[in-house]
Amino acid sequence: MIDIHSHILPAVDDGSKDLAMSLDMARMYVENGFTTVIATPHYIEGSISTKKDKNKKVLDMFKEELKRENIELEILLGNEAYVSMDLIGDLEEGRVASLYDSRYVLLELPMQDMPLYVESLIYELQLKGYTPIIAHPERNSTIVEDPNILYNLIEKGALAQLNLPSLEGRYGEKIKETAEILLSHNMIHFLGTDAHTNRGRSPKVSEGLNILKSLISEEKYEDLTINNPTKLINNQSINIEEPIEYKKRKTKWPVRAWNKISSLLY
Numbered sequence: 001m002i003d004i005h006s007h008i009l010p011a012v013d014d015g016s017k018d019l020a021m022s023l024d025m026a027r028m029y030v031e032n033g034f035t036t037v038i039a040t041p042h043y044i045e046g047s048i049s050t051k052k053d054k055n056k057k058v059l060d061m062f063k064e065e066l067k068r069e070n071i072e073l074e075i076l077l078g079n080e081a082y083v084s085m086d087l088i089g090d091l092e093e094g095r096v097a098s099l100y101d102s103r104y105v106l107l108e109l110p111m112q113d114m115p116l117y118v119e120s121l122i123y124e125l126q127l128k129g130y131t132p133i134i135a136h137p138e139r140n141s142t143i144v145e146d147p148n149i150l151y152n153l154i155e156k157g158a159l160a161q162l163n164l165p166s167l168e169g170r171y172g173e174k175i176k177e178t179a180e181i182l183l184s185h186n187m188i189h190f191l192g193t194d195a196h197t198n199r200g201r202s203p204k205v206s207e208g209l210n211i212l213k214s215l216i217s218e219e220k221y222e223d224l225t226i227n228n229p230t231k232l233i234n235n236q237s238i239n240i241e242e243p244i245e246y247k248k249r250k251t252k253w254p255v256r257a258w259n260k261i262s263s264l265l266y
């Protein structure tokens with residue numbers, strides 16, 4: 001299995017604090033069936049961004065340590081790039097990395113907002129040959145409110161990556177519910193652990209994988225866990241199923257009637 005979203009690199013962002021924690025996380029990845037992890041340190045313009053060459057140095061050191069510890073886990077480099085108007089310039093000038101230098105760029109949205117420029121950013125990225133992947137859309141409050149906001153971005157050419165812990169309810173019921181809606185409406189193309197530590201937000205996602213297995217077909221499970229991320233690493237395009245527009249369940253008529261009556265009374 002391949003994780004395309006991880007903060008395993010030691011002391012480069014708000015993820016792993018030090019080498020010991022990163023090695024622990026690496027062991028957990030292996031125990032949970034992963035062979036490859038794309039390390040995606042945050043890139044937030046003017047904020048906690050670590051330079052690409054520093055990330056590369058830390059990665060090389062970490063790989064040596066993994067070898068020394070006999071941990072068989074391949075680590076590749078990327079970034080989780082916070083959306084900004086300057087992102088294309090940052091990509092072109094090498095300040096931010098796509099995933100393993102492929103055409104795929106992992107985009108982080110604000111949690112509580114959907115900036116107006118996101119649609120044009122998605123468009124511009126594609127004009128430059130990139131394929132944007134929205135990181136954990138199920139955690140964005142506007143998408144929780146209306147999953148069709150993601151539907152629209154996918155129609156415009158974006159792909160989406162689900163956090164496995166969302167399925168376990170680790171971020172709450174609403175986010176779990178949204179994760180299930182997005183999966184059943186063909187709006188998810190990749191998975192990630194978004195692991196930050198060896199406790200709590202860790203690579204221990206076996207429960208999430210079991211839930212995933214119970215929700216989708218075996219074929220789709222293979223696509224999400226192996227086939228799609230393998231194509232990403234090889235810089236190949238992936239075939240996606242048509243996303244399905246979400247139709248909000250209608251409130252039953254007695255509830256509707258009661259709501260109407262109480263609105264007249266109060």
Ligand SMILES: [Fe+2]
Pocket residue numbers: 005006007080194
């Ligand atoms: Fe992340």
